[in-house]
Structure formats: structure tokens, C-alpha cells
Amino acid sequence: MTTTTLAVLVPLLPFLGAAAGLLLGRTAPGFVRPLAVLPTLTAFALAVLVAVRQGGDSPVVASTRLTPTGSVPIDLALYIDGFAALVAVVVGLVATCVQIYSTGYLRDDPRYPSYAALVSLFTSAMLLVVYSGDLMVLLVGWEIMGICSYFLVGHYWETPEARAASLKAFLVTKLGDVPFLIGLFALASDAGSFRITRILDTVTDGGLDHPTLIALLLLAGVAGKSAQFPLHTWLPDAMAGPTPVSALIHAATMVAAGVYFIARLLPVFAASSAALVVLAVMAAVTMAGSALAALAQDDIKRVLAYSTIGQLGYMTGALAVGDRGAAVFHLISHGAFKALLFLAAGVIIHAAGTNSLAAMSRMSNLRARVPDAYWTMTVALLALAAIPPFSGFFSKESVLGAAETAAEGHAEHIPGAAGWTVLVAGLLTALLTAAYAARLWLRTFRGQGDEAPDHGRQPLSMTVVLWVLAIPSLALGGLAYGTLPDWFDGDDLAPTLTTSVLGTGLALTGGLVTYAAWRYTTALARTPLGAVAAHPEADAATVEAEAIASHAPAYGDVASAPDPTDPSRVLLGPLHRHAAVGFHLDAVYETLFVRPVQAGARLVRFLDREVVDTYVRGAGALPRLLGAAVRRAQTGNVQTYVSALLAGTVVLVVAALLVATGA
């Protein structure tokens, strides 16, 4: 088969799997698991094959005219360069791991068939985004991911948190998608085509008339999808979904789509230095803010969610300094270790029966209950904290190195201000990242108190994928930084000495300071705290849904817990209160958008009920009155009716006679 055929099959197979899963889910339950796992696995294998054949050489381009539109035509086009090939491999790997993991995680879930089909559809949409060479086709995948994330985040729709979170995820990402669509139209009308190749040619020739406007409009959509400030608020709440969904959507696919989109169209953004500065500031605020917020969260998955936002900030930061190789390198290594972190967190939540770090810190010996999760999560957290030689170190250093190059003014067309912003924020975030990674590890695995409950061994399907993902988290960065430039633009991705020493030093400082704070707080008096799931012996999804539902009643809030022994209280001091609620951004949105909209809705309701309806009721009153009068005649006595009929007939006959005789 040609590379093009293989590449078409990659997004198509999960799509067909999803369609078959939705159709056969009820009638043939035995086929649901194979239909979920096999197409994704095959797509992964094909993506690897495509990547091997493409080999980082000249892009594979193929297209067929989908529809003539009268102005800018829409093509079904493939554009597979080194970025697309490698990102597709990561997406395939993570999706396969998630599907296998889900068979164990949602073992007894009655809605598993639709869940698995939606995950397949989601994977297919992401692969379409990755391979598409036409922006309209890309947009189709982009929007399918939006609706799939709505359904998947709301999987536990019995809990109010999940219902609210799915709506929020959908609305916030849509808020970004509207300017994104307008930006696509503006870009296409400037370039005369939706094809990525044509657009890039136009940019090279300097044919873009409104580069800043287009870049800023597109940035809004990217900020929504990739959870960048100020549209990031949906992502922490989206943790109300099942853990494998968090791993899929919020580590490697959906949020990566925004970063990947900028990486594809980087020349468009680089044409406007204002857009790059905006991107850099956005990345810096996102990185630093989310890392502070991550330090104060109590729900283990919310810590990881804020950490995802921060790591995406690194990627957009790399793009802001014009190095898409570094951004995609970090995307790939982050995809592996963040998926691992989420999946391991799912195992831990199942074993501990709670998602609260405060409760876990009061359980001793949790690490002995879940040795696989313990070891793999340690690897992933070290990768997250960018400790050499784990993969996160190399990818993060490539970002910082790119920022340093830009800050010193060595990069063309890149404002030095953008470089400095990203560099300073990146180094600060490195410190904070190590701090919250250390806090997560210490509070989860080094708890003191009662023995952790023993629920037997975790399902094999859930533990094996952890080790599969641990390999790239451990070794990918070190092995790949030398060869990846051949796949990308050719820029060197090797860590530079200055940033490596600075970054690692800061990371070690963050970890050690957190350790000291933890030692100090564990010596404090420990108040009993915590609640565990009502059915700890049930399958993992049930335990998680119960843990999410009980967090707010047990601790007063979905995000934080009133735990004086939390080391982050010592570290953050008075800032802790604000960081725990994400710096009040939700409250600001509540005041700025939610309340005015609700007030407007109340006004419309009043106008409809009290004003419009009054006229309608008034118009109905007269017919109703007449009807009541006519109904009086209906006595039920047939003879009365016949008498009336006779009288009517007589009157008509007399009238007819009078008319006929001309009287």
C-alpha cells in the first residue's frame, strides 16, 4: 500500500470502530472491547509505519477536491511532514493505552460501549487534525473533538460536578472557536486557499494583508482548545470525567491540538511580532499561574490538570520564540509522561478510594498497595519536574534553550521581549513544577496514619499500560534529542549548559524546599480528615465517581481541603487561599459574563411571560367568550337539535323563496 493509503486509514479506522461500537454496543456486547481496542491499535501501528516511511523527508502531500464553493475551494488533503508523523504516533500510542486501560477501569460500567466508541471517535478526530492538509477539514476534526470532550467529561452525569464541567468545557472552547473560525476565513481569503501548503507559500511571499489580526483571531481558538490563559478554566473542572478520559483529552490529544495547530502555521504567527509577544505573555501568565494553582490543589487529578496547563504554557512559549521543533518535542514527551501520570492517578484513586491528597496523606503504606503505580508515577513525576535524564528534562531544556536564543536576539523576526518573558517565566515555572511534583509524591506515597485499605491487585490491563508509557517517559528525551531535528526544521534541540544548570538547579531547589516544608508540616498535630468512597470494592470508575461526588461535601470545596498539614500552606503563605481557587478567575467570569447573561435571560423571560403573553391571552379572550355562549346550546337532547335544524331549514327556504320571487 502507498503511504497515502496508509495515512488515510489511520484516522478512518478508529472512526469506523466508533461507528460500529455505537451501532453494535447493545446488540453484541461481546464485540465492544475488541471494537474499541483493535482499530485504535491498528491505527497506531499504521501511524508508526507512516512515520517510518515518511522518515522526516519531504512532506507527503495528497489531495482531492471535496467541493467547489464558488470562492475558496475545500480539499480533502493530507500534509504529512515530520511533525504530523510523530504527533500521530504519540496520539496513537496514548489512545491505545487509554483504550486498553479503560477495559479495566470501566469494567462494570453500563455505559462502556458508548464511552469506548466516543473515545475512538475522539482519537479519529485528533488524527484527522494531525494529518489534514486543509484547514476546513482540520476544523471538522477540531469541532468533533469539542463535542466528544463534552460527552466524555460528562460521563458521570449523575454527579452535578460532571454535568457542570462538561457544559463549561464545551462553552469555553466554543468561545474560542468562534474567533478561530473567523480567523480561518480571514486567512483563507488572504491566501486564496484553505490548503496549508498554499498558505505557507503565501506567507513566504509576504502575501498576508492582515497578519496580526489573523494571528490574534486564531490565537483565541488555540487558547480555548489548548487551555491557555484566560480560557483555561474548563480544564481543571474537566477532571470530573473518568481518569482515562483525562489522560486522553487533557494530556495528549485535545489540548495538544492547539499547540500543534500553531506549530503547523507558525510562519503565519511569526509574520506578526505583536502576535508573538501576545503569545509569549499568554504562555508566561499561564505557566506561572497554573503552577502556583497546582501547588494548592487537593484533588490529585486537579494538580495534574493545572500541571498540564503549565506544560502547555511551555509549548506555546516555545512557539512564541519561533521554535516549533522544541514545542512539538515537549508535546511528544509531555504526551507520554502526562498520560502516564493520569493513568497512574486513576489506579491510586481506585486503591485509596479517594481523590483527595489530604486523605491520602493520612494513609500509610499506599505505595505497597499499588507498586506499579508507585514506580511509574515516580518516573513520570521526575520527568515532569525535568530532572535529568528523564525525557521531560530534554524537552523542557530545548524550550528554555530556544527562549534563551531568542532573548539574546539570535533568532530572526523574534522580538527579544518575547524571549525574555518566556525564559524568566519558564525558569520560575521549573521551580514551581518541581515543588508541586514533590508535594504530590510526598503526600500520596509518604502518608502517615492508618494502613491504606487493601482491595487486592489492580486489573492487569490497568497496570501493564503504565509500564508501556514509563519507557518513553524515562528514555525518549535522551534518545531522541539528537535525531528529532532531522524530522523537524533542523534546529538543534540539545540542552545548552546555562539553561540546563539553571533549570535543574531550580527544580532541585523546588523539590528540596517542598521536602523541608513537608517534614515541618508532618511534625504538626494531625487532625483526622477525609472520606473514602462508599463502595471501595467496586470497579475503578464507580470509586472515582463517588470520590468526585463526595469531595465537596467532605472538604467544603471541589478544589481544596482545609488541611493545616499541607506543605503548600507553608510554601505559599497567604497566597494559598487564592491559588486554591485558581486566582478567582471563575469568580471574575461569574461576575463579568454569567450574571449579566442570567440577568438578560430573566429580562427576556419577563418580557415573554408578562408582555407578549398578555397580548396573546387578550386576543384569545373574545373567541373564548363566544365559544362559551355557543356551548350553552349543547343540551344533549337530540330533539332540540332537530328542532333547531328544522327552524333553520324553514328560515332558509323562506329566504330562498323571497329571493326567487324578487320580493
Place this chain on the structure above:
Amino acid sequence: MHLAYPVVLSALLFCTGLYGVLARRNAILVLMSVELMLNAVNLNLVAFDVWLSKATEETLHSGQALTLFTITIAAAEIGIGLAIVLAVHRNRGTADIDKLRDTAERPERSEKAEASA
């Protein structure tokens, strides 16, 4: 015979039937009155048919043919009508039309119907 005799007779028959339909309480008598009215019409049809056949040379005697139809339908009608009356009598113990007022508009029921609609 002059046309006036049968026509006047049929008018009398019809009026008698009409009075019966309007004034009688017993359903069977009402049905009998309906028969009277139908037969008045039959008499009219036959009388005018004869009168027409005198006036014109060729006629299809459609009046007489129609009479046969009317008689057939009247037989069927009285059969069904009596069956209904019997059924009503068995159910309610009466065949008094004045007491069979289930379709009357009742004020309180109409209010309820409006509220539910």
C-alpha cells in the same frame, strides 16, 4: 288521479313524522316517526315518477328505482336503530331520549377541560 292527492298525503305523513321525531320521548316511537318521514318521501317519489311518465314519452322511472333504494336503506337503518335502542335499554333500563343527555355541555366539566388543555 290528480297529483295533489298523493302530495298532500305525503306532506301530512311527513309532518306527522316530524312531529313524532320532535315530540316523542320513546326512542322506538322516534324511530317509527323517522320511518313515516321516509315513507312520505317514497310516496312523493312514486307520485312524481308517475306524473312525469305521463308528461314525457320515454322515462327511466328513476323515481321508482330510487324508492327501492330508500326502502332498502330504511330497512337497514331501522335494524341498526332498534339494535342501538335495545343495547341502550339493556344498559340503562330506559329508552327515554330526554334522559339520555350524556353529550350535554356541563359547566363544571368544561372548566376542567379548559384547565387541562
